[in-house]
Amino acid sequence: MRYYKFNVRDGYYIGETRQFSIYEKGMIRRDEPLERLQIIPKINDKNHFNFQYGPATGGLIESLDFKIITNGEAIKGIVVNPYVKSRTMRCLNKTIDECLLLVERINGYHSASHSIAFLSAVEDALNIDIAEGTYYGRIVILELERIRSHLLVLKRMCEPAGFGVPMYQLSYINEIITRIISDISGHRYFYSTNKLNRVDVDFGLLSSYIQTLIKIKREFENIFNGLLESKIFINRLQGNGLIRDDPLIGPAARAAGFRRDARSNISILPYKELNFEPIIFNEGDSFGRFYIRGLEISQSFDLCINALERAEQSEYNYSNNFSGEGAARLESPSGDLFYYVNIDNGLIKDIQMSSPSYLNLKSFIKSAINTIFTDFHFNFESFGIWVSEVGVEFI
């Protein structure tokens, strides 16, 4: 394993797989089961009651089961069951290609992140050097995915504020990005785009879209600046869901002042060659997370255009009968995403994944205590949580 070491607790905490606790540079075997996602207040007040929210509700994109302990307005405790829609992926004893079809469907909205993290772990096990054009191609599609994902989060944050115009304008831009993705890869969510040492994308066609990308970047910045000038909107976010301590990863960590970004602290993709520097802010509230995502959208447009110059399709050749163990981590739009694989004679013997949404859910619960009900959706959406990637079991 080139990027990870067993029994090393080095760097910040990334998350949990089925058997391991993951850190920035190492992984440690965990014997205890995962702790429950809950904060129960130490109060015995008859004025408090349980409010059931979900699992099926129009307010959330996915099914998620909340039991909120409240006195009517303030949230005093939360119990979350993110496993209500847990899926089982039959990956063991499957080939890399068969497994890839399932991995890219763990989180459809972050499909490129999942497939590239998985493939990077496989390539680590295979111990092969990846073509430079593939590295840059992967950066291009990861940044397009980040733009779209952040746009969705900002759009979802406009909705509870009743800001219909910016919400629909962000939806419009989001759909343009999705159509560009569809044009260059054949699929709106990058399914079947990533392969070992190859990115099946028409980079020439994407080059013809550069002026469109520059135009929509400008269009986005106009909407974003308009939202920043709106006191009514900003007041709903400032001080809401404040969290400054662990466990924090991804945009939530960067909003709270932590320099945590797998793009700058791990070498599986050459972000350093593109002079990438993470954007850091010093407000750990919903506004901070909103602000960081807005700035990162503009940054991702630039990274995508710069990486495109060096991106190209490479040859797709590898032996089917290899064995090895590999691990890799990358920065998905919601934070650090980690994969571990053990391959025997070309078949998957073990696969484990640590998703950013698990830690983000944990942070969300912590941040929601003592907020009020009307703050709930702003705070929840600001973390960019995808339930689909939390409760996946590999068999």
Next chain:
Amino acid sequence: MSNQWFIKGVKKGILTEGFPQSPPEKPPLRPSLLNGSSNFKCPVGALDENKWNPEKCIFCDKCSMEMHFTGDQKLFKINRKMNAFKRSLYIYIIDSGTCGACNAELFNIFSPQYDANRYGIFLTNTPRSADVLVLMGVETEGMKSVLEETYESMPEPKCVVKMGTCAISGAGIGSKISSLEPDALIYGCPPSPYTILEALIELKGDKP
């Protein structure tokens, strides 16, 4: 300040496209109708005796050497038209076990490019005021009872739509949703907004 957004909105003009009266402006290649025949061993069994089965297809591109994606977005089947909903159709969504892509595509039909509201199609936050239950994702233990209780609490007349390969056939990930008989099937992994919009318009017995 509220005027500012109103003016910004008006300045943009009408962004909604002509679909479905006119052809889709940017149809995706995958998913779309497949042409041809092949004895390729499909990973999810969507090629039975050389014949393509859209219910099982995850549009993974593995058979593209012999099969051809046409770009045609008519990837749905209406079992029962619901003329009672000609004027308006209120949708309640149940995510039984999705990857999130179906959810996102269903929300996308309300983006300015598609604007499903102009056809009287709306989302509702309660099954009590829903006309159609849209089911997405594979069947999961945790959502089984939620799904049945939701259907029971919907007023008559009501209908069920299964959307996406996971809900229709399991997509090689799990089991299909077996508890409710669908009035319409929308194929795709995930179905595109073009397909979803046209299917819902046809389900409600409306003319595009």
